[in-house]
Amino acid sequence: MSKVLIIGAGGVGRVVASKCADNPEVFSEIMLASRTLSKCQTIAREVGKGRIQTAQVNADNVPEVVELINRFKPELVINVALPYQDLPIMDACLETGVNYLDTANYEPKDEAKFEYKWQWAYHDKFKEKGIMAVLGCGFDPGVTSIYTAYAAKHHFDELHYLDIVDCNGGDHGKAFATNFNPEINIREITQKGKYWENGKWIETEPHEIKKELNYPEIGTRDSYLIFHEELESLVKNYPTLKRARFWMTFGQEYLTHLRVIQNIGMARIDPVKYKGVDVIPLEFLKYVLPDPGKLGEHYVGETSIGCRIKGIKDGKEKTYYVWNNCSHQKAYKETGTQAVSYTTGVPAMLGAMMVLTKKWNGKGVFNVEEFDPDPFMEKIGEFGLPWQEAANVDLEL
Numbered sequence: 001m002s003k004v005l006i007i008g009a010g011g012v013g014r015v016v017a018s019k020c021a022d023n024p025e026v027f028s029e030i031m032l033a034s035r036t037l038s039k040c041q042t043i044a045r046e047v048g049k050g051r052i053q054t055a056q057v058n059a060d061n062v063p064e065v066v067e068l069i070n071r072f073k074p075e076l077v078i079n080v081a082l083p084y085q086d087l088p089i090m091d092a093c094l095e096t097g098v099n100y101l102d103t104a105n106y107e108p109k110d111e112a113k114f115e116y117k118w119q120w121a122y123h124d125k126f127k128e129k130g131i132m133a134v135l136g137c138g139f140d141p142g143v144t145s146i147y148t149a150y151a152a153k154h155h156f157d158e159l160h161y162l163d164i165v166d167c168n169g170g171d172h173g174k175a176f177a178t179n180f181n182p183e184i185n186i187r188e189i190t191q192k193g194k195y196w197e198n199g200k201w202i203e204t205e206p207h208e209i210k211k212e213l214n215y216p217e218i219g220t221r222d223s224y225l226i227f228h229e230e231l232e233s234l235v236k237n238y239p240t241l242k243r244a245r246f247w248m249t250f251g252q253e254y255l256t257h258l259r260v261i262q263n264i265g266m267a268r269i270d271p272v273k274y275k276g277v278d279v280i281p282l283e284f285l286k287y288v289l290p291d292p293g294k295l296g297e298h299y300v301g302e303t304s305i306g307c308r309i310k311g312i313k314d315g316k317e318k319t320y321y322v323w324n325n326c327s328h329q330k331a332y333k334e335t336g337t338q339a340v341s342y343t344t345g346v347p348a349m350l351g352a353m354m355v356l357t358k359k360w361n362g363k364g365v366f367n368v369e370e371f372d373p374d375p376f377m378e379k380i381g382e383f384g385l386p387w388q389e390a391a392n393v394d395l396e397l
Contacts, residue, residue, distance in 0.1 A: 002028060002356040005072055005098075007059050007089060008080035009034035009043055010181065011293040011337040012103065012138070015345025016080055016352075018047035018335045019383065026353050031072050033057040034081070047335060059085040065092035074098060078352050080345070083107045083184060090122055090133060099131050099355055103138030103348050105229045107187070110269065114188070114229045120365060127364035134360065135367050137351035138344035139305055139324075140166055140246075141230035142368055143380065147307040147322045147387070148234055150373040155320045155391065156311035158240040163308045163397045164228065167249040169218035170301030170328045170339065176257040177290040179340035183282050190258065190267055194227035195245040196235045207255065213247065213396055215304040216388070217325055223247040233367040240311075245397075261285065296338035299328035303339045308395040322389040334384065346385050350376060 004027050006016050013032065020027040030048075032040045033055040040054035057068050059081045069077065069092060079089045079102040086106035093100040106118045119135055126133050136142055144164045152159055168179060178185035193204035209225040228246035235244050250258075261267050266285045271278035306323025324343070331342035351368065354360040359375040368376075381387060 002026065002076065003072065003074040004030055004076050004078060004352060004356070005069065005074040006030065006032045006078045006080065007034065007057065007065070007085075008082075009036065009039035010080070011296075011341030012080045012180070012345045012348065014043045014047060014293070014337055015335050015342050016078055016348050017043050017052055019346060019349035020352070021047065021049045021051045023349075023353065024051065026356055029053070031055055031074065033068060035059070060088055062088050062091045062095070065089055066095050069093070069096040069098055076101060076352055076355055078348055079103075080348060082181065084109045087118060090119065093131065093133070094122070094125055094129055097129055097131055100126075100133040101137055101348065101351055101355065102135060103142060103344055104184075105136060105141070114191070114227065116229065116232055116367070123365040130363055132355065132360075132362050133365040134351055134355060135365065136230060136233070137348050137368050139347055139385075140164060140228060141233075142344070142347045142351070143324070143385070144305065144307055145230050145234060145367060145369040146373045146376050148238070148309070149369040149371075150377050151307065151309050151320050151322060152238060153373060156309070156313050156318065158312045159238050159309060160240060160242045160312065161310040161397075162234065162238075162241055162244040163395065164230070164246045165213060165215070165223065165304075165306055165308060165323075166247065167213075167215040167218055167221050167223070167304045168301075168340065169215065169221065169249075169304060170299050172290075172295045172299045172338070174290050174295070176254065177295060178292055179295070179338065180292050180344070182286045182289045182292070186258070186261065186267055186282060186285075187269065189226060189248070189250075190262060191227065193225045194231075195225060195243070196231060196241065197243045207250070211247065211397070215249075216323060218302060218304050221249040222252070223249050230367075234369060237367065237369055293337065293341070296328065296332035296336060296341075299332065299338045302327050303343060305343065308397055310395065318391065319393055319395050320389065320391050321393055321395060322387055324385050324387050326385060343385060346383050347380065350379055350383055353379070
């Protein structure tokens with residue numbers, strides 16, 4: 001039985017808190033903290049089952065986080081705050097000697113750049129402190145990386161081609177809304193695309209490469225090649241990969257709104273003067289777009305996320321597809337969130353469980369595919385994200 005501190009009270013934080021509260025045999029005490037105390041209190045009241053303590057903390061402020069950790073004394077900090085805050089929270093964990101887990105890699109606030117280098121640089125410091133940092137334990141990154149590790153362990157001798165496919169086949173009824181923090185979401189999907197092929201990275205213009213892909217129970221959707229952070233760690237940990245790509249679905253109406261946002265300067269992340277005050281347009285836009293945490297009530301349909309892999313097994317070419325479909329309606333009924341938050345929050349809770357029950361062990365900084373995938377895969381369906389698999393099928397890619 002272990003104490004856990006969750007930092008971040010958005011939709012994902014709500015799911016993590018709810019799922020931790022459901023499992024008192026592992027999470028003996030839970031504290032939920034964020035910059036806005038009232039958000040934590042609402043989550044604790046609505047899904048905490050009387051088991052969640054709350055606190056206010058500015059995750060950018062290392063001394064504040066250190067003080068909270070020293071007061072609560074958790075064994076693990078689950079970071080579901082903003083990616084900008086990864087390094088300050090890691091610094092606080094180092095200072096206090098507490099294990100760390102997050103769902104998205106660090107990015108600097110002044111540049112839309114997704115790289116693990118800043119967090120990987122902490123490996124020796126965490127190792128010397130005798131603690132562990134688990135990076136990217138959401139769905140993608142997270143479950144997709146574990147799917148890849150599972151395929152490498154059980155289905156292939158060599159991985160050659162990896163395509164991660166992410167489809168949101170749901171409808172929330174809004175003209176334009178993002179499924180998680182608008183600032184982070186828009187930064188992610190407006191940067192240049194990038195994929196790994198023949199030992200090097202190949203860069204593309206945003207949404208330059210499109211394929212029509214078929215998704216189980218959803219059908220055919222326009223899918224666009226974008227860069228996603230797990231590709232960086234997967235090509236490092238699976239050097240036999242000849243090509244690795246990430247595909248995400250976008251509707252034409254969504255892309256039209258996105259182009260308008262960019263064309264009128266609202267996607268800018270540099271400050272502009274407004275009545276003598278520095279304002280970052282994308283940060284302002286976040287406050288006028290629909291709150292992702294409140295989309296769930298009217299969301300219908302499903303997400304479908306998985307890995308389509310080609311490689312060699314016993315000297316023969318093999319294909320393998322492993323995926324999960326998640327219903328927005330079921331996610332809302334259970335936790336009050338939509339499926340995008342649910343599919344990120346459940347793996348974060350389960351990753352924390354793997355750490356606290358010593359199924360995942362180590363000292364230093366690790367991506368999730370570096371651990372044994374089997375205990376995670378055995379449990380993920382039980383906690384709401386069952387997976388399906390198919391071998392030797394047409395992968396369309």
